[in-house]
Amino acid sequence: MNDPAGTALAPAGTRPPDPWDAPAxxxxxxxxxxxxxxxxxxxLDKGIVIAGDIKIDLLDIELLTIxxxxxxxxxxxxxxxxxxWWETDPALSSRAARDALAExxxxxxxxxxxxxxxxxxxxxxGAAGEPAGS
Amino acid sequence: MTAAPCTTxxxxxxxxxxxxxxxxxxxxxxxxxxxxxxxxEGMPGHEEGARxxxxxxxxxxxxxxxxxxxxxxxxxxxxxxxxxxELERCAxxxxxxxxxxxxxxPTVPLPLATLYLGDERARAALGKREQHLHAALDRIExxxxxxxxxxxxxxxxxxxxxxxxxxxxxAPASSSPDGPGSGRAYLERVRSRKRACDxxxxxxxRAAERVDTALRGLAVAARRLRLxxxxxDRDRRTQMLNAAYLVDGDRDRELAAAVGRLRxxxxxxxxxxxVSGPWVPYSFVDGGGTGDLGC
Numbered sequence: 001m002n003d004p005a006g007t008a009l010a011p012a013g014t015r016p017p018d019p020w021d022a023p024a025x026x027x028x029x030x031x032x033x034x035x036x037x038x039x040x041x042x043x044l045d046k047g048i049v050i051a052g053d054i055k056i057d058l059l060d061i062e063l064l065t066i067x068x069x070x071x072x073x074x075x076x077x078x079x080x081x082x083x084x085w086w087e088t089d090p091a092l093s094s095r096a097a098r099d100a101l102a103e104x105x106x107x108x109x110x111x112x113x114x115x116x117x118x119x120x121x122x123x124x125x126g127a128a129g130e131p132a133g134s
Numbered sequence: 135m136t137a138a139p140c141t142t143x144x145x146x147x148x149x150x151x152x153x154x155x156x157x158x159x160x161x162x163x164x165x166x167x168x169x170x171x172x173x174x175e176g177m178p179g180h181e182e183g184a185r186x187x188x189x190x191x192x193x194x195x196x197x198x199x200x201x202x203x204x205x206x207x208x209x210x211x212x213x214x215x216x217x218x219x220e221l222e223r224c225a226x227x228x229x230x231x232x233x234x235x236x237x238x239x240p241t242v243p244l245p246l247a248t249l250y251l252g253d254e255r256a257r258a259a260l261g262k263r264e265q266h267l268h269a270a271l272d273r274i275e276x277x278x279x280x281x282x283x284x285x286x287x288x289x290x291x292x293x294x295x296x297x298x299x300x301x302x303x304x305a306p307a308s309s310s311p312d313g314p315g316s317g318r319a320y321l322e323r324v325r326s327r328k329r330a331c332d333x334x335x336x337x338x339x340r341a342a343e344r345v346d347t348a349l350r351g352l353a354v355a356a357r358r359l360r361l362x363x364x365x366x367d368r369d370r371r372t373q374m375l376n377a378a379y380l381v382d383g384d385r386d387r388e389l390a391a392a393v394g395r396l397r398x399x400x401x402x403x404x405x406x407x408x409v410s411g412p413w414v415p416y417s418f419v420d421g422g423g424t425g426d427l428g429c
Contacts, residue, residue: 054251
């Protein structure tokens with residue numbers, strides 16, 4: 001009977017509707033019913049970061065967002081994942097960051113064109129780097 | 135007698151077998167203090183690697199696994215984590231080892247795929263952070279993380295604006311400009327429906343804030359995590375709260391009771407609460423409980 005993991009797994013057949021129904025004292029950590037999104041949310045960008053020798057920038061895996069969403073969509077336990085927190089935050093997604101960069105570039109180019117065509121005489125050349133809060 | 139008994143009398147670094155072999159990398163799952171982590175030795179880790187083992191680090195113990203370096207190179211890992219099924223397998227494996235460690239001893243989880251070129255490198259890197267690790271362990275020892283999410287339950291499509299019928303037989307067109315069939319009446323209906331929706335949303339937001347406030351009262355620390363966007367299957371729920379609470383081990387019943395009560399109250403505002411836990415305190419090991427990640 002010294003098998004805490006076994007105890008924790010036991011209710012799997014009669015899966016409780018809520019983790020609260022499981023006797024907490026026998027399942028000290030790591031809810032077995034944990035859905036993937038809950039785990040990823042914790043495993044990927046939490047925990048103490050002590051950079052390893054092999055640099056895996058977990059937040060820079062662009063394909064991940066695409067494939068993961070497809071994958072999640074096909075898994076009913078992850079139904080509620082709403083995993084696009086990866087994608088919409090520039091801090092988390094290289095793509096979002098790149099989009100922001102592309103947008104800035106576009107604005108700078110427009111600004112440059114305007115300056116070169118002399119239609120914006122007020123703007124000093126030094127100010128060209130500021131996308132003027134648009 | 136709570137000091138780490140199994141970290142003493144270890145072989146010196148030079149005795150460590152095979153671990154500095156260039157074909158092998160050291161994957162670190164977690165760092166423990168004290169307890170009895172010996173039970174972890176031999177548990178399976180990532181599929182391609184050896185069994186999980188312990189790496190003594192002075193007053194701490196790292197839970198590690200030898201993995202083939204070529205399968206865990208930057209390129210290989212990137213590739214692998216870009217595959218949904220593989221990512222899930224890796225994440226669940228990591229979580230399983232971390233959770234098992236936490237059952238044996240106070241444990242600080244490291245992020246997925248923390249890889250070193252050998253034990254010595256791991257020892258050096260982790261050794262440098264020893265104080266930091268101890269501080270994190272002090273913070274989480276005897277405590278667990280509980281995840282709480284609140285969602286608005288989608289309004290029933292037949293829950294109309296308070297004034298008037300939803301749509302359909304909206305009374306025969308009247309010639310009066312203010313009659314029920316007029317454009318003005320239509321706009322009014324649209325507006326009041328929108329108002330009702332806004333009110334529901336505000337009530338739900340307040341309910342979610344009440345949940346957060348109440349649970350913070352029971353917790354040692356709390357964090358707001360990033361809100362999830364809408365689910366991929368057009369799930370119409372909206373997440374209002376995604377939070378993690380660090381709770382003393384002997385207060386979990388109290389937390390359960392509070393959640394039960396809050397759940398009933400929130401129901402009235404169309405808000406559903408989901409709880410999962412206890413988790414190893416992943417969200418509370420990197421420097422305190424005040425860092426909100428925004429909403």
